[in-house]
Amino acid sequence: MFDKAGMRLDAIYSKRLNRVSLQLFMFFIGGMYSAYFAPYATQANTRLGSEAGGIETSFAVVDWFCFILLCRTLFFDRTALGVGMLAGFCWLFVGDAIALPFWAGTMALLVHIYRSWWSKLGKIHLWYLFLWFSAALSYGSIYEYTAHPVYLTLFALIFAGCLLYEQALKVNARRQQARLAMFAEAEREKEKLADSDKALAQRISRLERISDLPGPLLVELAQIIHSAQQIVVCMKTDERDEVPGRRFLDRYLPGVEMIVTQGQSLSKQLIDDELRQKTTQDQLDMLIRLRSAFHQQHQALLENDTDDFDSELRTLDKLLKTDGYVK
Known part of the structure; x- marks a missing residue:
């Protein structure tokens, strides 16, 4: 109105x-x-009254x-x-x-x-x-x-x-305005994380669909994929693992994909059997090192959960002793 x-x-x-x-x-x-x-x-200047x-x-x-x-x-x-x-x-x-x-x-x-x-x-x-x-x-x-x-x-x-x-x-x-800017920034960060999660899931999915590799390479690749999936689980269940886990996957997953795609494409184009075997062996050696790195990163992320679990056990043990159930 x-x-x-x-x-x-x-x-x-x-x-x-x-x-x-x-x-x-x-x-x-x-x-x-x-x-x-x-x-x-009643409070006006009375001298003005004399003037017309x-x-x-x-x-x-x-x-x-x-x-x-x-x-x-x-x-x-x-x-x-x-x-x-x-x-x-x-x-x-x-x-x-x-x-x-x-x-x-x-x-x-x-x-x-x-x-x-x-x-x-x-x-x-x-x-x-x-x-x-x-x-x-x-x-x-x-x-x-x-x-x-x-x-x-x-x-x-x-x-x-x-x-x-x-x-x-x-x-x-x-x-x-500052609060709105903070909310907008938080929304942008959420969108970035969602896009990053989607990109990680797509990259892991592409690796899972690769099947035309020699047996030893497929074995190493499968273990790398398993460790990558476990790292993603750690990221989702513990916010402390979000930054290191994402940084690790963003750095090394593209390298894994490059090795199993470009390396295999190169091996198929090589005529010399000895050179082809050398290329395949180089791929395998690198995948072995990457598999070890993925496993170590997963174990490092689990240390937070282990520490939390140990802390809960110690707290529970103190309660039992305090209540007299354990000497």
């Missing part, structure tokens, strides 16, 4: 004729407001210009308008109601300029500063600026509270 109202207000203010009409309408509102509340003013229409004119100028400032925030910064209205409401407890637009407009302008300082501050704000300065001069001819020290302190506290609230919102927004 508020979004729709905001869109309608933006549509109204987007046309120049409407903006001019609003300025004139604010003149009418300011005049009516000052005419209604002027008789109730002096105090009424000063009141009208203050209210007109400050209603224009409030109108500005209504269309462009409703947060500033809300803070300004709070400052104006607090003024009612200490001063004449006719001065309410001045304090509300002053606070609204201060907050609006602060909120627009880094991004939206433009030449139009000089015009609104001029309006406020003119209103302040007229206000000074009616009241003393320091006549209400308690309210001035409250006014400053309201503005400071608004600044702190804005800063808290910015800090919260940065934290939210």
Whole structure:
């Protein structure tokens, strides 16, 4: 509902004729407001009353210009308008109601300029500063600026509270962005791990489908595949094994695949039996070393599980001794 109202207000203010009409309408509102509340003013400078229409004119100028400032925030910064209205409401407890637009407009302008300082501050704000300065001069001819020290302190506290609230919102927004960035990074890492797991599974599957090798090579390859599968199991069951296991498989599985594919393809193309046997023997020697490396890596990953198991056994043994079941 508020979004729709905001869109309608933006549509109204987007046309120049409407903006001019609003300025004139604010003149009418300011005049009516000052005419209604002027008789109730009890703290105004009585010397202005001796001048023909002096105090009424000063009141009208203050209210007109400050209603224009409030109108500005209504269309462009409703947060500033809300803070300004709070400052104006607090003024009612200490001063004449006719001065309410001045304090509300002053606070609204201060907050609006602060909120627009880094991004939206433009030449139009000089015009609104001029309006406020003119209103302040007229206000000074009616009241003393320091006549209400308690309210001035409250006014400053309201503005400071608004600044702190804005800063808290910015800090919260940065934290939210940081959390979102962390979540996005975590999702990317999960996707990378999923892709890596898929690539490992595909590579092991390709090795399992190889069958046109000499018997000794197939035996070594089968043991390598078995150890690789056991390493994958360790990676899935113990997160401590994830990094070393993945690093090992990513480094050596491509080498195994290269040996059994390119090496065998080369052996088939060789005519010289002696050279072919030498190539096959070289493949076998390398697969034997790789099989030993895969076995050792699997055993190294199992050490974590062994240590955990031993720790559980020691804990259970201590419990038995503590409860008196074992001496």
